[in-house]
Amino acid sequence: MEEIIADKRIDIRGLKCPYTFVRSKLAIESMTSGEVLEITMDYPEAAVSIPKSMQDHGQRVLSVDKINGTDWVILIRKERD
Amino acid sequence: MAFTEDQFTDDQIIRYSRHIILPEVGGKGQTKIAAAKVFLIGAGGLGCPISYYLTAAGVGEIAIVDDDVVDLSNLQRQILHSTKTIGMQKVDSAKAVLNALNPDVEIVAIKERLTPDNILGYIKDYDIVIDGSDNFPTRYLVNDACVLAGKPLSSGAVLRFEGQVTTIVPGQGHCYRCLFEEMPPEGLVPSCQEGGVLGVLPGIIGTLQAMEVLKLILGKGDVLMNTLLIYDALKTNFRKVKVPKNPECQVCGTHPTITKLGSYEANYCRA
Numbered sequence: 001m002e003e004i005i006a007d008k009r010i011d012i013r014g015l016k017c018p019y020t021f022v023r024s025k026l027a028i029e030s031m032t033s034g035e036v037l038e039i040t041m042d043y044p045e046a047a048v049s050i051p052k053s054m055q056d057h058g059q060r061v062l063s064v065d066k067i068n069g070t071d072w073v074i075l076i077r078k079e080r081d
Numbered sequence: 082m083a084f085t086e087d088q089f090t091d092d093q094i095i096r097y098s099r100h101i102i103l104p105e106v107g108g109k110g111q112t113k114i115a116a117a118k119v120f121l122i123g124a125g126g127l128g129c130p131i132s133y134y135l136t137a138a139g140v141g142e143i144a145i146v147d148d149d150v151v152d153l154s155n156l157q158r159q160i161l162h163s164t165k166t167i168g169m170q171k172v173d174s175a176k177a178v179l180n181a182l183n184p185d186v187e188i189v190a191i192k193e194r195l196t197p198d199n200i201l202g203y204i205k206d207y208d209i210v211i212d213g214s215d216n217f218p219t220r221y222l223v224n225d226a227c228v229l230a231g232k233p234l235s236s237g238a239v240l241r242f243e244g245q246v247t248t249i250v251p252g253q254g255h256c257y258r259c260l261f262e263e264m265p266p267e268g269l270v271p272s273c274q275e276g277g278v279l280g281v282l283p284g285i286i287g288t289l290q291a292m293e294v295l296k297l298i299l300g301k302g303d304v305l306m307n308t309l310l311i312y313d314a315l316k317t318n319f320r321k322v323k324v325p326k327n328p329e330c331q332v333c334g335t336h337p338t339i340t341k342l343g344s345y346e347a348n349y350c351r352a
């Protein structure tokens with residue numbers, strides 16, 4: 001599978017809900033359609049809620065990966081403003 | 082203006098987080114709210130909840146005009162004022178509370194009475210006008226000024242157990258004179274002893290006005306254009322009445338006879 005290069009990266013480790021989503025949403029809003037956002041986070045509930053909320057807001061979730069014992073990396077493609 | 086998340090401080094992101102997570106608002110909408118300038122007439126029963134919520138929402142600038150001082154009889158409904166601020170100018174009493182709630186918001190306190198001579202100079206610098214006044218001469222003055230200046234206007238009124246709200250967008254919808262052509266004759270206006278109001282009522286009507294203003298700022302949803310919302314508190318009933326734009330309207334019609342602000346004097350009881 002071809003590697004997806006993120007256009008923007010945010011590290012929100014240490015943040016809890018709803019600020020995990022607030023930060024992710026602000027980041028997505030500042031990007032243009034088609035760009036990819038990479039989110040690194042460690043709040044377990046957000047590994048489920050961020051992808052779901054992003055989908056509800058019309059964005060495409062490309063992947064959700066647990067990269068070590070505590071952290072996740074989520075890739076989101078911006079599809080709409 | 083391009084939006085970036087860097088426009089907000091960490092504290093602002095937390096303060097406005099419940100706005101930002103709404104799809105209809107987001108960071109972009111919050112930026113619009115922060116850029117908005119509104120002009121509010123009255124720091125009384127309607128003006129208090131209107132300015133309280135708009136300050137909480139982070140509206141950039143709120144000018145409040147009122148020449149009255151706080152009276153003990155106001156405190157049953159005018160929630161920005163307090164026993165400690167009796168005798169103080171209402172705009173100063175209000176400003177202290179609003180500044181404490183949200184220092185992001187610029188509150189401009191204007192201790193004056195609006196007149197046909199000064200109103201246009203005031204509203205020209207603002208995006209939206211909000212009428213929280215308690216008398217017909219001001220209501221007609223504000224309506225006519227907003228139509229002439231092309232400023233959107235949220236208008237509200239309360240009496241006893243009934244409240245009314247409408248939103249006037251000049252050039253698009255109706256105006257207050259399309260609804261009621263002239264001020265009612267003196268005999269039909271309730272006197273002081275008839276003019277009671279249950280204290281929660283202006284809270285309900287004022288917060289509806291604040292919501293209309295936020296929707297105008299955000300450009301989301303439907304505002305009460307060509308519509309009068311009537312709330313009957315005793316029956317807990319909300320009723321929407323269609324108010325078509327009157328092509329013969331004296332101020333917003335095709336051939337207006339009111340092209341500048343004249344006299345709005347009337348001998349109503351103003352208590």
Ligand SMILES: [Zn+2]
Nearest residue numbers: 256259330333
């Ligand atoms: Zn009209």
